[in-house]
Amino acid sequence: MSTSQYIRCFRFETWASALYIHYAFLTGNNNPSDGSSNRSRPTKRIVDVAAGHGLLAWALLLLSDEEERNNHNNNSSAIPTTKEPHHQRHEQPLTVFCLDVQMPPSAELIQTSMIQQWPHLQDRFDYVEARLEQLVPHPSCLLASVHACGILSDMLVATAAEHQMPLALVPCCHSRKRKLLEGCASPFAKREYDDILNAKKNLPNLADLLDEARMTALDNAGCDVREVFIPEIFTGKNRLIMGRPPSTQTDAFTSAVTESPERSPFRKGRMPPLLDDDKAAASTTVAINPKARFMKGFYVPCEDTTDSRNIVSKIAGRVAANKRKELMHNRNHVNAPQMDLSLWLPPQDAEIGDGGVLTEESLARILEMKSPECVTCEVTKLGDVYINPAGRKSQSFRVQYNRVDGETLSFDEAKTIHTQLRDAVPIQFPAAECR
DSSP states (O other): OOHHHHHHHHHHHHHHHHHHHHHHHSSSOOOOTTOOOOOOOOOOEEEEETOTTOHHHHHHHHHHHHHHHHHHHHHTTSOOOTTSOHHHHTOOOOEEEEEESSOOHHHHHHHHHHHHHOGGGGGGEEEEEOOGGGEEOOTTSEEEEEEEETHHHHHHHHHHHHHTOOEEEEEESOOOOHHHHTTTSOGGGHHHHHHHHTOSSOOTTHHHHHHHHHHHHHHHTTOEEEEEEOOTTTOSOOEEEEEEOOHHHHHHHHHHHHHOOSOOOOOTTOOOOOSOTTSOOOOOSOOOSGGGGGGTTOOEEOOSSHHHHHHHHHHOSHHHHHHHHHHHHSGGGOSSOEEEEEEEOOOTTSOOOTTOSOSHHHHHHHHHHHSOTTEEEEEEEEEEEEEOTTSOEEEEEEEEEEETTSOOOOHHHHHHHHHHHHHHHHHHSTTOEEO
16 A cells, blocks of 8 residues: 555544544533533643654644634624633644654655645644653643554553543554563553453453553543544544543642642653753653663653743754754764664575675675775674574674764765665575564
8 A cells, every 4th residue: 555545544534533532622512421511621732642644633733723713703703701711712722743753754745735735833733753752741731643553552541541641542453462561551450451461362352352441541540531433434443532631630730740849759761850940850651662761861741831832843843853863873972873783693504695604894894895985884793692582593783884084974874875784684695684
């Protein structure tokens, strides 16, 4: 399926999800399911997690913009009354940002087209390349994700339950692999998750059981939980889970975060505080994947405040993401890009190809052939040989790219040479594979 076909298919289910999310969180029609009349204020900040093309964020932004225009036209001739709350007379417009580990080129094309059609929305949309673990949670922001694959759904549920954040989630790719799920399962549904993990037989209804556990976690955290189904003609994974913390609890949590003079404790693996010393520390989401530490000190605040929105705008976009990548590849503060290469080694009885035995020296020889004359490369081993349960061996190497004239080689130039090395390995070393 091509990218254009994928987007055409995906837009229908995304739009259907956006309609439900808009009605539940972004309008004044968010009545609690228990029948009480205590309505919450419409959400004005959304993060689209694992956003991909960014279609959900754009759909929600367009729906909100249309409603704001209609309300403005209907109220333009009305005389405000003193009984009308101040926040309703001067409401802040909805702002959204996308969060994903990689911003695809299609997302940039869609953003450009959207801004050309609706230029007034330019300052209300951002796209940040980052991991979920780098998000600083806050109850003023809605966590939203359509087709959150596998344990990402459980991470979002655990984050929403722990930090009293509103959540709108369409799960998919349900899995009960213990190594993955055990660290992401919300403690608010420990019994339900344990039953799934400890089941001795296959679970044909695994999707239903996992989603029930997720909704139980939100319910036990005090959220108002709703389950709706978008039309099955769009997708088989059509369950939409929505959870809204009670407004009284959310207000109390917000007050505790912004006004408490005491610094909250940190669990091992969490990021340092984002706020100033005279405010309470804001912790990021639980560091499920320790690999996120390579971006230590990089935060994505989702709180609906001017300062937080400005921070997100500064770190959003392709240019800012590339600058972070250059910093990431400048390991050990050396004045040269460094990139890693992890390979499955050929079996001992495999035929030796033109490259000879796979070593640092043989990789360096390939790089000499692929690199311009002005570039030199240094190859070193990283750690010991890894052997997987099936007996297959792998080895990682680090390549440092230098210029002969002492100038710094750009990240893009080093990446081009590194890609050529990766493509040449299976040719020069039969039975070797890049991981």
